[in-house]
Amino acid sequence: MHEFSIVNALLEMCEQNAKDHNMAKVTKVEIKIGKLSGVEPHLLETAFNTFKEDSMCHDAEFVMHLQEVVVHCPECQKNVIIEENVFQCPTCKSTECTVVDGEEMYLMRLEME
Numbered sequence: 001m002h003e004f005s006i007v008n009a010l011l012e013m014c015e016q017n018a019k020d021h022n023m024a025k026v027t028k029v030e031i032k033i034g035k036l037s038g039v040e041p042h043l044l045e046t047a048f049n050t051f052k053e054d055s056m057c058h059d060a061e062f063v064m065h066l067q068e069v070v071v072h073c074p075e076c077q078k079n080v081i082i083e084e085n086v087f088q089c090p091t092c093k094s095t096e097c098t099v100v101d102g103e104e105m106y107l108m109r110l111e112m113e
């Protein structure tokens with residue numbers, strides 16, 4: 001499953017961070033999931049809770065923030081949140097919009113001790 005490999009990479013990243021800071025364990029992991037990232041939050045959480053047992057994240061709280069898709073409209077010169085898969089400015093109907101947020105999944109914050 002897609003989410004399992006993501007979680008493996010995420011756990012490795014957390015452990016590396018903990019080691020870099022000479023921490024014993026990770027207590028909280030906060031990630032941001034863009035709605036266009038293709039990541040299913042529910043599956044990701046399940047995968048995290050399954051794999052964390054053998055890692056430095058075994059006691060970690062897992063917090064997910066869902067990020068809306070934001071595009072920049074060159075006509076209106078502003079950023080707007082759009083509904084999924086409709087890449088058009090809701091104000092001027094321009095289709096020249098570029099996605100500026102909501103495409104990726106990344107680690108936002110780690111708490112360690």
Ligand SMILES: [Zn+2]
Pocket residue numbers: 073074075076077089090091092093094
């Ligand atoms: Zn516009």
